[in-house]
Amino acid sequence: MRKIALGLILILSFLQTGCWDAREIDELAFVLSIGLDKTDYGFKVTAQIASPETYSKTPSGSGIAQKNKPFWIITSTGKTIFEAIRNMASISSRRIFWSHIKIIVISEQLARSNTLEIFDFFTRNPELRLRTLVAVTPGNAGKILDIVPVTEKDPAVYLEKIIKNRNLTGKSYDIMLKDFIEDYLDPYVGPVTSRIIFDKSKSEPIIKTSGAYVFDHNKVSTVLSEEQTRGLLWIxxxxxxxxxxxxxxxxxxxxxxxxxxxxxxxxxxxxxxxxxxxxxxxxxxxxxxxxxxxxxxxxxxxxxxxxxxxxxxxxxxxxxxxxxxxxxxxxxxxxxxxxxxxxxxxxxxxxxxxxxxxxxxxxxxxxxxxxxxxxxxxxxxxxxxx
Structure with missing residues (x-):
């Protein structure tokens, strides 16, 4: 009898604690991509957040033909990455949620100074997936996240796909956060990331991948041309x-x-x-x-x-x-x-x-x-x- 009672207590205890950390979906802001820029006093963090309302109102098969963007952009600043992200609470009624992020975009200006604090924060964040892509851009990282591409609903999906399209072009590089951190911690190897640029040669500027960036430990050192990037892929x-x-x-x-x-x-x-x-x-x-x-x-x-x-x-x-x-x-x-x-x-x-x-x-x-x-x-x- 005592064994049966003990078994019931154990079963009930599991049922009581099963949803202790549950979160309501309508209370979360799902981050799809993040842009990091340097300021005179710290960091500027730009988050592209999915808009469930806009997605649900889009008729099936309508693609991007909609009046409203399927995402919104929020920007915040701080002396550290974490402070800038926490400051987003003052402009977003929903809690920032990281598990759906596809890509981290870092400005070259920031990447050439010091990225130690950036990757320290992201490796400590338990919500962030280590399969998240990492890229660097010569311009403003936040600006890239606010451009609606022609072929996709939002920039995060577009950036993810064009980076992975290096399998077709062989002229750019792709790396996930877990692989970047592995190279980052290796004292003998220089990490390499994707390079995203604005192509202003067209009537309307477009975002494209071109070449790669080489890091010297915790900061960008060199830009690789498309041919040199192709050589790296061969090696x-x-x-x-x-x-x-x-x-x-x-x-x-x-x-x-x-x-x-x-x-x-x-x-x-x-x-x-x-x-x-x-x-x-x-x-x-x-x-x-x-x-x-x-x-x-x-x-x-x-x-x-x-x-x-x-x-x-x-x-x-x-x-x-x-x-x-x-x-x-x-x-x-x-x-x-x-x-x-x-x-x-x-x-x-x-x-x-x-x-x-x-x-x-x-x-x-x-x-x-x-x-x-x-x-x-x-x-x-x-x-x-x-």
Missing amino acids: KNKMNSSIMVINCPYDGIPITLEIKKSKSSIKSYLDGEVPHFSINLKVDATITEQSCLTNFNDMEKLSKLKNSLEKSICKDIQSTILTAKDIQIDFPGLSSTLHRQHKKEWNQISPKWDQIFKDSKVNIAAKVTIHHVSLAKPLEPIKIQK
């Missing part, structure tokens, strides 16, 4: 797909090739304290656009085209490596390869890694296979005899 084996435009080896007219698949591997050995790295790539590509009249069904001509593409790939990687050595930041992560393959020697050279990395030797080799050549014969005008 890190993150190249899913890309478009490579090279000149025809016979007449110099541009040819477009699509990278379908790639695999990179890195091997290392030590000559005293000088590390040697061999970066080897296997790449599958197809011809997607050809203006020159060269018929690459000819194996000799196809071989020259492959050599041209291989040289272009190696050039991207070489530019990335030279930049890393010049700024003495191992953002390609070659230290991880050396540590993994030569653990004993690594313990001896790691204290001097910055200088040793600068003096390291890197050999790059790419092997390209071009598929479906027979389906990509050049279009030649038909000659009509008079």
Whole structure:
């Protein structure tokens, strides 16, 4: 009898405490993205918050054709990130809730000063998902969050998708908060983030991704071009797909090739304290656009085209490596390869890694296979005899 009573007490105790931290949805402000800017006295925090009322009033299939934005923007300032966020309570009747945030955008001005306080706050916040994307912009971070894109309902979804589209372009970088923090805490590796810019070359400015930012521990050090970012993706084996435009080896007219698949591997050995790295790539590509009249069904001509593409790939990687050595930041992560393959020697050279990395030797080799050549014969005008 005592066992039954004890069992009932335990069951009832679980039922009583099951919803101790419950929150009503209409009392929460769901943050979709956040922008962080520097002020003379601290931080400016801009939060893009979902508007449930606007979403619910949008007819099915109506897309963004609505009078009101499906979100609202609130901005607050403070000496610290947390103070600025808490100050939002004075302008928002709902409690700020972080579990739905998609992206953190940091202004370059702030990122070049010190980001230690930023990432300290976000790693301590239990509501924030570590899969949240991190990006830096050369302009005002808050301004980016208040622009309604043409193709999406809100900026957060748009930014998330264009950053992840680097799988198609191969010209930008994407990183989640958990991976950024992992690199951030590694004393030998420089973290890399997405770079978001305003493209003002159009009649109406648009937001786009272009290249990447390299951090030197807790602040931005360098901007990578699209080609250098592509080189970094090759090195890190993150190249899913890309478009490579090279000149025809016979007449110099541009040819477009699509990278379908790639695999990179890195091997290392030590000559005293000088590390040697061999970066080897296997790449599958197809011809997607050809203006020159060269018929690459000819194996000799196809071989020259492959050599041209291989040289272009190696050039991207070489530019990335030279930049890393010049700024003495191992953002390609070659230290991880050396540590993994030569653990004993690594313990001896790691204290001097910055200088040793600068003096390291890197050999790059790419092997390209071009598929479906027979389906990509050049279009030649038909000659009509008079």
